[in-house]
Amino acid sequence: MAIIKERTKAILEAAVEYFIKTGLPVTSARLFEAYDFGIKPAMIRCELNELGSQGFLEQGHPSGGRRPTHKAYRFFVNDLLEEKKEEKAKETSKMFSELHESFIEGEREAFVEDLSECLGLLGVGYAPRERHTYQSGLSGLLYQLEEEGREEMLSVVRDFEAIADRLERNHWWEEEFSGPRVFIGQSPITKSPNLSVIAAQLPSKSGDFLVFAIGPNRMDYQRSIRFFKSMEQLF
Numbered sequence: 001m002a003i004i005k006e007r008t009k010a011i012l013e014a015a016v017e018y019f020i021k022t023g024l025p026v027t028s029a030r031l032f033e034a035y036d037f038g039i040k041p042a043m044i045r046c047e048l049n050e051l052g053s054q055g056f057l058e059q060g061h062p063s064g065g066r067r068p069t070h071k072a073y074r075f076f077v078n079d080l081l082e083e084k085k086e087e088k089a090k091e092t093s094k095m096f097s098e099l100h101e102s103f104i105e106g107e108r109e110a111f112v113e114d115l116s117e118c119l120g121l122l123g124v125g126y127a128p129r130e131r132h133t134y135q136s137g138l139s140g141l142l143y144q145l146e147e148e149g150r151e152e153m154l155s156v157v158r159d160f161e162a163i164a165d166r167l168e169r170n171h172w173w174e175e176e177f178s179g180p181r182v183f184i185g186q187s188p189i190t191k192s193p194n195l196s197v198i199a200a201q202l203p204s205k206s207g208d209f210l211v212f213a214i215g216p217n218r219m220d221y222q223r224s225i226r227f228f229k230s231m232e233q234l235f
Contacts, residue, residue, distance in 0.1 A: 155192045
């Protein structure tokens, strides 16, 4: 990936963050109001044009705002994955305790349900030794994608129905990986271009347990990735 200037990087990260939070197309005026880059809207517009030419932003029509591309999300996520250890958020400390208790006691279904509820994403757990899949939160995921249209909703449902089979057939997870892995637009267990997946391996007495959080591309990566990092440290 080409190296970009610090200011351009800051504007790109702000554009992704703004779109994730609001769902609104990114414009120079909106970024100027929401962030302080120390430059005027016209200069922000030039930066957005440059980011568009580099494939980080896409625009439906010339007069409209821009949306982050998969390339922009990957850039944003890579920075989050490289962050140093963060303090656990106070509001999640109780949930971490409950998750840990469920996991240690072998209550995998409750563990996945709590994970899904805490992050507001589709939670999936897979025990390779037992070849058993746990899933929770499909309705919440579909609610977040309700503006995507009928075909996309059907695509997500098909992904949901195929997850267990894909986990059994595709053993990519047998290669050890440290820290959470993030897939944007497509993953070993999803095919929809509008879904992203965060994956982690948790050790247990009965063998490694795979955990996935699945959500729209504009999910809150910062919160979810930090949550997964803290969860891996705890477990």
